[in-house]
Amino acid sequence: MKYRLLGGRGSGSATVEFALAALGVEHEVIEAAPWDENAPGLSELHAVNPLAQVPTLVTPGGEVLTESVAILWTLMERHPSDWVPAPSTIERGACLRWMVFVATNVYAAGSIVDVPSRWLADPGVHEALQTGARARIAKYWSIVADAWRGTPFLLDERPRIADVYIANISRWWGARKFLEENRPAFHALLRRIEALPEVASVWQRHGFE
Known part of the structure; x- marks a missing residue:
């Protein structure tokens, strides 16, 4: 299983896409921009996020994460790196x-x-x-x-x-x-x-x- 990023080109999902790559975790990016009715991941986005907003991240365990900062902070906690300062600093x-x-x-x-x-x-x-x-x-x-x-x-x-x-x-x-x-x-x-x-x-x- 891998992370599934439901995102949109030119959107705030760029930072989440960056984080997944920088942390070296297995993932796939699915275009699901709500402004593109032909986006291949749009139906999945509507199914997992009531607001149908990108970015939405589905974890390998099936957990759905929304809100960019929440997604990013969760990734940084689960995959420690220098991209976030040390705890208690x-x-x-x-x-x-x-x-x-x-x-x-x-x-x-x-x-x-x-x-x-x-x-x-x-x-x-x-x-x-x-x-x-x-x-x-x-x-x-x-x-x-x-x-x-x-x-x-x-x-x-x-x-x-x-x-x-x-x-x-x-x-x-x-x-x-x-x-x-x-x-x-x-x-x-x-x-x-x-x-x-x-x-x-x-x-x-x-x-x-």
Whole structure:
């Protein structure tokens, strides 16, 4: 048995795909993007995840994991490596903190930008809702960037799974343009993360430039 990653090209499943490869665990990637009605894994995705969201990971034992940070943290706990700092360290707490911060703040606001009608039915307020959400996204990325201490990578001297995750999520909702103009050193950090060979190979498959 192997891990089955139900994902979508150009999505947040890129970080999970990276983690599976970096940890050297046997896995297969099944295209199941909910925006592609012809995706071969779409029926399986609907069967195992009520929200039909990617990434969804099915473990070798049949356990279903959803939510990117939960998937990544579970993989890091079950397959120890240097991609997550050692237990009980300040860096390990910071690693989880910033992943959860981005997931609960940036990603949540991004869903408002993507589908404002999911939150308010009146189309007359959608543009204002999206504008407000984009402003919050910029604020959240400013907080992340300002917390970075100028180390070679986000937390310390080597890249961690949090680096890859933030590089992935920062590709949307105008974040890169904002960071390049307002936090250029942090923008350069993201590009440095993406230039890592093990990251670049996954990014290429997902069509990330």
